[in-house]
Amino acid sequence: MRRLACAPDTRPLISDRNHLGALAYCYATREEDCLPYRTARDFYARRVAPELPETVLTAILLVSPGRSLTRRGNVAELPRGKQWFDEGLPERLHHFCTDIAPSLCPTPPTVINTDGATPETVLAQVAGVLADAGLDQTAQRLASATAHAxxxxxxxxxxxxxxxxxxxxxxxxxxxxxxxxxxxxxxxxxxxxxxxxxxxxxxxxxxxxxxxxxxxxxxxxx
Structure with a gap:
């Protein structure tokens, strides 16, 4: 997920991780010792959501669960990544992003489906979201960035x-x-x-x- 903050008279902030991403993980994991999703969601509703301005925008780069596993080689490189190759986890993440996340954002997120898209196409779409938010210079830099660094x-x-x-x-x-x-x-x-x-x-x-x-x-x- 990408959260794009844009407000008058303030510097824009682009965050690769945010509270929505934490909620998605709490929802998707089934580990007994993880923070329960209901607890995380209730905290978000009490302490975080009321402080989010309407100008906070979120873009979700979405990939289907099967394509996600294929892109990552279907096998974890390291033991710590094994849970991300349980097909149920990306399926639940996908459901959260499409069916739950829109109700948790001040403005419904822009969902960019990356299945079948080239990295350059995805960068161009994200640049479009930035431009629509008034972040023209950032959008221009992103549009000209290389996707294969x-x-x-x-x-x-x-x-x-x-x-x-x-x-x-x-x-x-x-x-x-x-x-x-x-x-x-x-x-x-x-x-x-x-x-x-x-x-x-x-x-x-x-x-x-x-x-x-x-x-x-x-x-x-x-």
Missing amino acids: PRPPLDPRFVDTYTQLGGLEAFGHPFTPPIAHRGGTVQLCRLGAPHHDPAGHTRLWNPLGPGPWPPPGPAWSR
């Missing part, structure tokens, strides 16, 4: 820490180049994906086990 390599400065804390299994692949941040350098990886631990619980992946997260110490890739 190569995956960036892990920066050598992070290799030792990355390896010591669990490597690919813990952090996933980098998806940005090194970024200057607060006087240092960071590189974003797909950290924090839901994972089935050895006890069968679903939780955020923590390669260090119980304790503070993120861990103290030298600069690390996050």
Whole structure:
């Protein structure tokens, strides 16, 4: 899901993850130790929805459950991703996005069906949503973006820490180049994906086990 916020006299905010995405996961998962959907929905109704302005827009990039599994190779690359290859989960996510999400947004979301669409076509459609929201410059940048950017390599400065804390299994692949941040350098990886631990619980992946997260110490890739 993509939430696009556009309000007069404010800077636009584009978010790849939002409360609607959390609700979708709570609805779709059937793990007993996960936050129940009813609890998450009630909290959303009490504390989040009343604060959302009408100018908040949401675009949902939708794919059919079967196509979703096929695009991802039908097999999880890492153990933590296995639950996403249970066909029932993407089916429930699909149902949430089409039948439930519209009632949870200030403005019904724009649903873009990506089945059979090229990445360039999808980018063009999202750019159209941005343009309709008045975000012309952002729309132009997106329309001219490449849909086939190569995956960036892990920066050598992070290799030792990355390896010591669990490597690919813990952090996933980098998806940005090194970024200057607060006087240092960071590189974003797909950290924090839901994972089935050895006890069968679903939780955020923590390669260090119980304790503070993120861990103290030298600069690390996050």
